[in-house]
Amino acid sequence: MARTRLLHAAKPRRLLGRLAVTLTAGTLGLTLTVAVVTAATPGVAVAAPGVTTTIPVGNAPEGVAVNPKTDTVYVANEYDDTVSVISGRTNTVTATIPVGDFPEGIATNPATNTVYVTNWIAGTVSVISGRTNTVTATIPVGRQTHWIAVNPPTNTVYVSTYGATGGTVSVINGQTNTVTAKILVGDFPEGIATNPATNTVYVVDSFSSVSVIDGRTNTVTATIVLGLDQAKEVAVNPLTNTIYVTADQGSVSVINGRTNTVTAKITVGDYPRGVATNPVTNTVYVTNQNYGNTSPGTVSVISGRTNTVTATIPTVDSLPLGVATNPATNTVYVTNYYSDSVSVISG
Numbered sequence: 001m002a003r004t005r006l007l008h009a010a011k012p013r014r015l016l017g018r019l020a021v022t023l024t025a026g027t028l029g030l031t032l033t034v035a036v037v038t039a040a041t042p043g044v045a046v047a048a049p050g051v052t053t054t055i056p057v058g059n060a061p062e063g064v065a066v067n068p069k070t071d072t073v074y075v076a077n078e079y080d081d082t083v084s085v086i087s088g089r090t091n092t093v094t095a096t097i098p099v100g101d102f103p104e105g106i107a108t109n110p111a112t113n114t115v116y117v118t119n120w121i122a123g124t125v126s127v128i129s130g131r132t133n134t135v136t137a138t139i140p141v142g143r144q145t146h147w148i149a150v151n152p153p154t155n156t157v158y159v160s161t162y163g164a165t166g167g168t169v170s171v172i173n174g175q176t177n178t179v180t181a182k183i184l185v186g187d188f189p190e191g192i193a194t195n196p197a198t199n200t201v202y203v204v205d206s207f208s209s210v211s212v213i214d215g216r217t218n219t220v221t222a223t224i225v226l227g228l229d230q231a232k233e234v235a236v237n238p239l240t241n242t243i244y245v246t247a248d249q250g251s252v253s254v255i256n257g258r259t260n261t262v263t264a265k266i267t268v269g270d271y272p273r274g275v276a277t278n279p280v281t282n283t284v285y286v287t288n289q290n291y292g293n294t295s296p297g298t299v300s301v302i303s304g305r306t307n308t309v310t311a312t313i314p315t316v317d318s319l320p321l322g323v324a325t326n327p328a329t330n331t332v333y334v335t336n337y338y339s340d341s342v343s344v345i346s347g
Contacts, residue, residue, distance in 0.1 A: 049301055049311055049332070053091050055342045057084040061335040063106035063147075064322040064342065067113065067130060071326065073333050074115050074128075075342055076103040083117055083126075084342075085133055086333075088326060091344055095133040099126040105147040109155065109174060116157050116172075118145040125159060127177055137177040141170045147233070149201065150174070151194040151215055158201050158213075160189035169203055169211075171218055181218045185211040191233030191275075195241065195257060202243050202255075204231045210245060212260055222260045226253050235275040237282065237304060244284050244302075246272040252286055252300075254307055264307045268300040274323035277304070278330065278347055285332050285345075287320040299323065299334060299345065315343045 058077025061084070065074050071088035081103060085095040100119025103126070107116050113130035123145055127137040142161045149158045155174035161167070167189040171181040186205025194201050199215035208231055212222040230248035237244075241257035248271055254264040269288025276285050282304035290297045297320035301311040317339030324333050330347035 049345055049347055050313055051315060051343045052346050053344045054317060054336075055086060055091055055093065055344065057086075057093060057335075057340060057342055058082050058096065059340055060337055061340060061342065062104055062321050062337060063117075064324045064333050064335045065106045065108045065115065066324045066326045066333065067108045067110045067115075068326045068328040069110040070113065070130060071329065072130065073324070073326075073342070074106055074108065074117075075322075075335060076106045076117055077340075078102050078104060078120075081119075083115070083128065086342065088329060088331065097128060097133055097135065099128075099135060100124045100138065105145070105159075107148045107150045107157070109150045109152050109157075111152040112155065112174065114174065116148050116150060118148045118159055120145055123161075125157070125172065139172060139177050139179065141172075141179065142168070145170075146190060147192045149192045149194045151196050151199065151201070153196050154199065154215060156215065158192055158194065158203075160185075160192045160203055162188050167203075167205065169201070169213065183213060183218055183220065185213075185220065186223075190231065191245070193234045193236045193243070195236045195238045195243075197238040198241065198257065200257065202234050202236065204234045204245055206231055208247075210234065210243070210255065224255060224260050224262065226262065232273050233275050235277045235284065237277040237279045237284075239279040240282060240304060242304060244275050244277065244286075246275045246286055248272075250288075252284070252302065266302060266307055266309065268302075268309060269298045269312065272300070273321050274334070276323045276325045276332070278325045278327050278332075280327040281330065281347065283347065285323050285325065285334075285347075287315070287323050287334055289319055289321070296320075297336070299332070299343075313345060317341045317343060 058080035063076040073086035100122035102121040105118040115128040157172035201213035243255035271289040271291040284302035317336035322335040332345035
């Protein structure tokens, strides 16, 4: 199949005070004790977030995921059919793993040190051992596999897929690497995320809604109307039970996970795409593609406490798409689709 790069907007430490925070198995599926930036030291300014380095990766990187337990970053390179493995300690690529045709979404299970990659054209999910950096299984899922999310406490993987029969979420048992259920959702599912603390899955339909799935019963329990076209991706802060959804109109919808209602809409940059949270600092990061502009894209930094943009970071390189955080190091990783690179941002 001939491949042409398309703009995705059109496609159907610095520690001031130390605060020990433990993320337990009940929330993120692993235990991490991290140091968090606080305002405990008077008279010392907190350094503004910014790009600290740029890492060359494969051709057309899109999805990015982090294993905070091993401080390792994984990047799906669409046109290379590979995954780049980055050491978060040295900011260097330590391995390149061949996967399926047109890898797009990527997620990790820190509890099992496993990486999952959706292969859009192949219609499969590649399962990678984080210990050996090898593909240990390939799971058939269906046409146009897009985004992927993992619930570490239940060792369950969720994949958004759409085709001739509409949109579905495939449920994969992480122990057996088999599809155990398919859940009907909106016609064009895009981003997907889990809240491990509540065993809930959130799936964005690009035509302005979010399906809420009970991870225990594999049933849709609510549909949240956003009132926006071209909704894109979703992220969850499990510590506050808050969901964030990007949309092409330049906004982020904030959803209360307890009431399943939109509580705020935050204006960000042009054509926002990726979204990620740092639950420890209660901060949200959004990539803005700046579609049609000559300037590089940006990353909007949002305070989860006030729902306001506190900083806008130029990513240096072109067309930022994916974004992921490492809460243990307070570091943010952004894929730059046209520049074949990853920007590293100090949170």
